[in-house]
Amino acid sequence: MTSSSDETVGSRIAAYRKLAGYTQREFADHAHLSLGAIRKVEQGERLPTYGFLNTAARTLSLTVEELTGQPYRGSERADARVHAPIAAIRGIARAYDLPPEWRPAPRPLETIARDVDQATVYRAAARYTALGELLPTLLEELTACVHQLDGKSKGHAARLLASCYYMAYTLASRLGYLDLASILEERLHWAASLAEDPLSIGLAQWTRANGFQIAKDYSTGIRLLEQSYGQLWESVGANPSTAAVTLLGSIRLRQVTQASRARDENATTYYLEEARRMAERVPNGVDHVHYHLTFGVVNTAVHDIAAQIELRHVDVAAARARALHLPASMPRTRRGHHLIDAARAFIAIDDRDAALLSLQQARAVAPQQTRYHPMAREAVRVLVGHHRRAGEEVRALSAWFGSDLTEK
Structure with missing residues (x-):
């Protein structure tokens, strides 16, 4: 199957599903996904969660990138x-x-x-x-x-x-x-x-865990991160430097991500609490960046919002997104990623004006990250489908992504 940048994630899932010989109901049963969710994603009415994408890709023997159409x-x-x-x-x-x-x-x-x-x-x-x-x-x-x-x-x-x-x-x-x-x-x-350097090794292990996340092998990813956390803690001692705290806290946040995508609420809550405790060690309560990783109270809150989306607590995620104000000192890559997640939450609760504003802000903060982010692109497609008459701003944003989606 060839892929076009103008296709939606939902249309790709539908095409690959049919190639595999599944009806929507058979696909739902085999993948352990909601039939209603499959229908809405395929019709472009709902944004898939990362967990949904990983499950669909694994069931269809594909990569997530094949479903999202990357690289763009x-x-x-x-x-x-x-x-x-x-x-x-x-x-x-x-x-x-x-x-x-x-x-x-x-x-x-x-x-x-x-x-x-x-x-x-x-x-x-x-x-x-x-x-x-x-x-x-x-x-x-x-x-x-x-x-x-x-x-x-x-x-x-x-x-x-x-x-x-x-x-x-x-x-x-x-x-x-x-x-x-x-x-x-x-x-x-x-x-x-x-x-x-134990911190460089910690960064390497933190990165390696992403491979298990992509493969939807969350249990192995979490175990690897737990092992890495223990090894790093042993290496840096009982009074870790701020750089070490940043690595240790980032490991906990990655565990939050993997636990939430596995839809394990207890594990998600546990790792969030562990991250918050580690964030208390960050000087002056201001997030720090070391070894390319950002950690502190604010990034922990950002991960909490993303986790609530994956756990399907979209009302909670949207409310927390409205209340959270990211400081300008946060790296643009983190602010942009959060704004895209906020847009996902707002779409899920049908607040499309707030979703549009979040995507516009993401574009302003981190334009290249937003342009090439599959969830940002799919969010715009969903908005286009619901702003056919009065959505001039949506159409402009759609055109900026490089494809005219307004006629889809």
């Missing part, structure tokens, strides 16, 4: 630029262990480190094009460094390389290159092991 290549020059670095990143990841003499001489490590800092700024702002333009050179040079240097310099280079592999993983996964993301996850673990 688009037809504009800006779309081509954001996808352009993927081939180079793929080649560098493939050649990671080849002899150092096969590589060009890298710049001084302190010079490379400054560019890594700049890439970190781009990643936090979800500036995918700018990030992608830096990453291939950084990955190539830092790979050469870890092969050529020794001692503390090698450890420093390995920490920087682990950081860049994480940023490359983020770029690949956000753009929908799941196969490449899986490879980059392994390279991140390799670089982190060379760094001999």
Whole structure:
């Protein structure tokens, strides 16, 4: 089956379901999904939850990306630029262990480190094009460094390389290159092991758990995270630094995500409580960013809202989304992601004006993240279907995503 960017998630599910020989009722019985939910998602009247997508994909022997239509290549020059670095990143990841003499001489490590800092700024702002333009050179040079240097310099280079592999993983996964993301996850673990830094290893394990999340193997993902939490706690001691608290708290938040997608309310509540307790250790009650991860009271509240959506407590999620005001100090990538989740909650309670406003805000805060986010795109499609006469703002937002959906 070929995929068009103008197709909806629901139309793809319906097409693949029919190819597999299922009626809607048979599919509901086999996948243990609600028949009503299947009908509404296929008709474009309801946004699927992540749990729904994972279950549907697994039942149909597909990836979630095949159902969402990623990667979204688009037809504009800006779309081509954001996808352009993927081939180079793929080649560098493939050649990671080849002899150092096969590589060009890298710049001084302190010079490379400054560019890594700049890439970190781009990643936090979800500036995918700018990030992608830096990453291939950084990955190539830092790979050469870890092969050529020794001692503390090698450890420093390995920490920087682990950081860049994480940023490359983020770029690949956000753009929908799941196969490449899986490879980059392994390279991140390799670089982190060379760094001999428990926090880099914690980041690698936190990232690895996402693979189990994608596979809907939530129990294994949660167990891996629990093991990682224990190992990290043992490494950093009873009085962890703020950076260590950020990693430990982020592990708890990822457990919240996985437990909620498994629709395990007790586990979700437990990990939320654990995250809140860890957030009490964050200085001044202000969320901190370390090793690309954000943790504190506010990001814990953001994860709580997303979890309530997955647990189908959409009224609770919407009420908490209205009450939560994210500070400007929060990374744009976190603010944008939350605003997309808020739109999902508002659509679920049929407050389409609030959903539209949230999506418009997400576009303003993190335009590239919003443009390439499958839930944002699907949310606009749902809004288009309910604003056929008076939805000029919806139509404008739809056109911005790169496809004219107003006639669908």
